[in-house]
Amino acid sequence: MYGLRTEQHELLRRHREEAFEVLLLASAAYTGATPLRELPEGKALLREPGERLVPVAVSASAAAVERRRLQQDAADTQREVAFEAADSFPLEVLDALKRRRLPFTGEDVELLLDLGTTTMRPDRILGRSYETLSFGLAAARHLLEREPGSPPVFAALGRAGPALDGLALSNQGGKLRRRIRSLVAAHSPGGLLDLSVVDKRDGWAEPASAALRRHAAVWADAQQLVALLSHATGPRPTTAWRRRSAQLAASTHACSRTAGRACRADRPTHDARAGDGPPASR
Numbered sequence: 182m183y184g185l186r187t188e189q190h191e192l193l194r195r196h197r198e199e200a201f202e203v204l205l206l207a208s209a210a211y212t213g214a215t216p217l218r219e220l221p222e223g224k225a226l227l228r229e230p231g232e233r234l235v236p237v238a239v240s241a242s243a244a245a246v247e248r249r250r251l252q253q254d255a256a257d258t259q260r261e262v263a264f265e266a267a268d269s270f271p272l273e274v275l276d277a278l279k280r281r282r283l284p285f286t287g288e289d290v291e292l293l294l295d296l297g298t299t300t301m302r303p304d305r306i307l308g309r310s311y312e313t314l315s316f317g318l319a320a321a322r323h324l325l326e327r328e329p330g331s332p333p334v335f336a337a338l339g340r341a342g343p344a345l346d347g348l349a350l351s352n353q354g355g356k357l358r359r360r361i362r363s364l365v366a367a368h369s370p371g372g373l374l375d376l377s378v379v380d381k382r383d384g385w386a387e388p389a390s391a392a393l394r395r396h397a398a399v400w401a402d403a404q405q406l407v408a409l410l411s412h413a414t415g416p417r418p419t420t421a422w423r424r425r426s427a428q429l430a431a432s433t434h435a436c437s438r439t440a441g442r443a444c445r446a447d448r449p450t451h452d453a454r455a456g457d458g459p460p461a462s463r
Contacts, residue, residue: 182243184299189292193243196236196289203229203237204274213266217273226274231283238278238320239289242296242313244271249300253308262307275316282323287333290324293317294337301344309348311357314341318360325368338365 182193203226210222217223229237248268256262285293297314318341321334328334338361345358418426 182246182296182299185292185295189288189295192288192292193239196239197243198236199233200236200240203233204240208270211266211270211273213269217270218277223273223277227277231281234278234281235283235285235289237274238283238285238316239292241271241274241278242293242310242316245275245313246296246300246310249308249310253305256307272312275312279316279319283320285320285324287324287328287331290317290320290331291333291337293320294334294341298337298341298344301341301348303348314357315360317341318357318364321364325364329368335365335368 207222207226252262294317297317300310342361
C-alpha cells in the first residue's frame with residue numbers, strides 16, 4: 182500500500198494473516214449475484230466475535246483500496262473499466278460491519294483512515310476509496326467515545342481533512358469532510374477550543390470565532406457548542422439537537438450568573454458606619 186509507514190505495513194500484514202481463513206470461505210462463495218448477508222458463508226462470517234472481525238475489517242478496507250487502484254490502472258492503460266465480484270466483496274464486508282462497535286485500537290483506526298486518505302488524489306478519480314475512508318470515520322467515532330482525544334486517531338483525522346480539501350469537492354468538501362469536522366469538534370481534548378469547523382471563506386467566520394474564543398475563556402462548554410453546531414447539517418434541527426441546545430443555553434446562563442456573583446464579590450466593600458459610603462450619584 183502506498184503512503185503508509187513501515188509499522189503500518191507490518192500491522193496490516195498481521196491483520197491479513199489473521200483474517201485469511203475467516204474470509205476464505207465467504208469470498209469463495211461470493212459471486213455478486215446474492216448479497217453477502219444472505220449467503221450461508223456470509224452469515225457465518227458476520228457471526229464471528231468482534232475480536233475476529235477486527236482483522237476482517239482491516240483486510241477488507243485494504244482490499245477495497247487495492248481494487249480501486251486496479252480500476253484506475255485499467256482506465257489509464259486500457260481506457261475501460263470492468264467491475265467484478267472481487268470489487269464488490271470487500272465493500273459488502275465494510276457495509277455489513279460499519280455499524281458494529283468492534284474493538285479496534287487507536288492504531289487500527291489510524292490505519293483504516295490512512296488507507297482511505299492515501300487514495301484521495303486529484304488525478305486518480307476512480308482510485309479514490311471513499312468507502313474505506315467512510316468506514317474509518319465510523320470506527321473513529323466509536324473509538325473516540327471510548328478513548329477521547331486518541332492521539333493516533335486525531336493525527337489521522339488531521340491528514341484526512343486536508344486530503345479531501347485538496348480534491349476541491351463541492352459543498353465544502355462533501356459529507357466526509359463534514360464528518361471529520363464534527364468528529365474533531367465533538368472529541369477535542371479537554372480545554373481545547375477547536376474552530377476547524379468554521380469555514381474561513383464565510384463572512385461571519387471571524388466574528389463567530391472571536392466570540393467563541395471570548396466565551397471559551399469563562400465557559401467550559403464552549404467546545405460543546407462548536408460540536409453541536411457542526412452537527413447542524415439539515416434545514417430543520419432534530420429533537421435531540423434542540424434538547425442539547427437547550428442544555429447548553431442553560432449552561433451558559435448558569436455560567437453568566439456565576440461570573441456575575443464573582444464580579445460582585447470582587448468589588449470593594451464600603452463601610453457606611455465609617456462614613457465611607459459609595460460616591461453620590463449625580
